[in-house]
Amino acid sequence: MEKFAITSYPINHLANQRWSPRAFLDKPVEQEKLVKLFEAARWSASGGNEQPWRFILGVRPDETWQKILSTLAEGNRVWNLEVPVLILACGNKISSWDGGISPYFQYDVGQAVAHMSLEATHLGLHVHQMGGFDAARAGELFEVPENFGVLTAIALGYRGEPDTLPENLKQRELQDRSRKALSEIVFGGKFGEKAYIVE
Ligand SMILES: Cc1cc2nc3c(=O)[nH]c(=O)nc-3n(C[C@H](O)[C@H](O)[C@H](O)COP(=O)(O)O)c2cc1C
Known part of the structure; x- marks a missing residue:
């Protein structure tokens, strides 16, 4: 099942085809594809080129x-039992410029994962990011x-x-992808005032 974005304007096919499934095949991901995903993340932009991202790679059943x-x-674990690869995305909070907390480290890691996601689409794979996990426990374990x-x-x-998912998740899997209108997110003049380029 593909879930193409229903866009207001045509966009490139990777951004159009990327989406976050919960149903995954019980099929290993080739090592040569895995390294390309991290390579794509590696070449992402970052504040001051600090490259704060670090990744912890788990390949089922290691x-x-x-x-x-x-x-x-729990709500995430239920659909992850057969996912072949699980990754933790970590970020260095400290800026090497002044030793203080970097204002950008989360932004930078998110951007690297976005690059990884589009590379995944390019390789016929899918990424599903999750905030629903115990970060403190992960920090201890690793x-x-x-x-x-x-x-x-x-x-x-x-x-x-989708049929492999519990009924409630199957319904979510089948829903169209939705987004706010461009007029709600692109401003000109002042915040909240839509930019002239959008309808
Ligand atoms: C930071 C972040 C945290 C997320 N956390 C979860 C999560 O815990 N569980 C989940 O099922 N999806 C999670 N998602 C996936 C989003 O729900 C999904 O990206 C969003 O609904 C848009 O759908 P799409 O990626 O298919 O376009 C998360 C996404 C991001 C970027």
């Missing part, structure tokens, strides 16, 4: 995968240093069939 699974909120935040868990693999 111990890292089991540990990441154990940190997921001995993440204090100056790093564990920001998101990421499910990755080949998309499966």
Whole structure:
């Protein structure tokens, strides 16, 4: 099942086709594809080129995968049991410029994961990011240093069939993707006033 974005204007096919499934095939992800995902993340932009992102990779059924699974909120764990790859995205909170908290580290890690997501689409894979996990527990399990935040868990693999999901999740899987209108998010003049380029 594809879930193309119903866009107001045509956009590139990767951004159009990326979406976050919950049904994944019980099929391993090839190692040569995995490294490309991290390579795409690596070449993302970051404030001051600090590259605060770090990733912890779990490949089912290795111990890292089991540990990441154990940190997921129940509502996420239920659809992750067969996901072939689980990743934790971490970020260095400290700026090397002045030793203070970087204002950008979360922004930068999110951007790197966005690059990873589009590369995944390019490779026929899907990414599903999750904030529903126990970041503190993940930090303990993987001995993440204090100056790093564990920001998101990421499910990755080949998309499966909605029928394999519990009924409530199946319905969500089948829903159209929706977004706010451009007029609600692109401003000119002042905040809240839609820019002239949008209808
Ligand atoms: C930071 C972040 C946290 C998210 N947390 C969860 C989560 O815990 N569980 C979940 O099922 N989806 C989660 N999502 C997925 C979003 O619900 C999804 O991206 C959004 O509904 C848009 O759908 P799309 O990615 O298919 O376009 C998260 C996404 C992001 C970026």
